[in-house]
Amino acid sequence: MIRDSIKAAQIAAMKAGDKPRLGALRLMLAKLKDRDIELRTAAQVPDDDTLVVEVLQKMAKQRRESIQLFEEGGRAERAAEERAELAVIEEFLPAQMGEDETMAAIAAIKAETGAASLKDMGKVMAELKARHGSQLDMSKASGLVKAALA
Structure with a gap:
């Protein structure tokens, strides 16, 4: 499951001392937990991988929009941070169709x-x-x- 691989990557990032990657992974897990809490009252809950993919796609879209806005605003350092987060998020998304x-x-x-x-x-x-x-x-x-x- 994708969620398990994200947790394993978080542990590996902790051990390696990779703070930017660890931050992105923690953010992903926090968003997933928020979504889990939202769905507690839902009548129909999608399977876990479907849920994780939906959350990650939304996060990736937000990062792409932020990158564009930061570049337009002349904030190259913030755009680079967002690109790094986007790269981590995209690692866990299924391959996209061409x-x-x-x-x-x-x-x-x-x-x-x-x-x-x-x-x-x-x-x-x-x-x-x-x-x-x-x-x-x-x-x-x-x-x-x-x-x-x-």
Whole structure:
């Protein structure tokens, strides 16, 4: 399980004295614990790896946005810190689909659902997320779906 590998990496970082990596790993585990607490009252709880991937994808997206904002603001040192955190987060995410693979998946779903216009974008996006949600950056996929249906 991904959560166990994050905990093992935390222990290894402690032993190695790698403070930046340890900080990122602790942050990841804290976010996971927050999410676990949120889900205590939920009727349906997703399996653990799905939950971990969702949390890590959200964290990665936040880091990418922060990097962009720090670079625009001339804060290169903060952008470098965020890049280091992003690298640690991405270690634990499943391999992401490339643009060609994503386009092939979109074409297959488009053919199956009979989607022909932008009105069908919701159907295609829902099916794409159901099948490949953990392997895609859905914001990039959204642009590709829109282009495919236009």
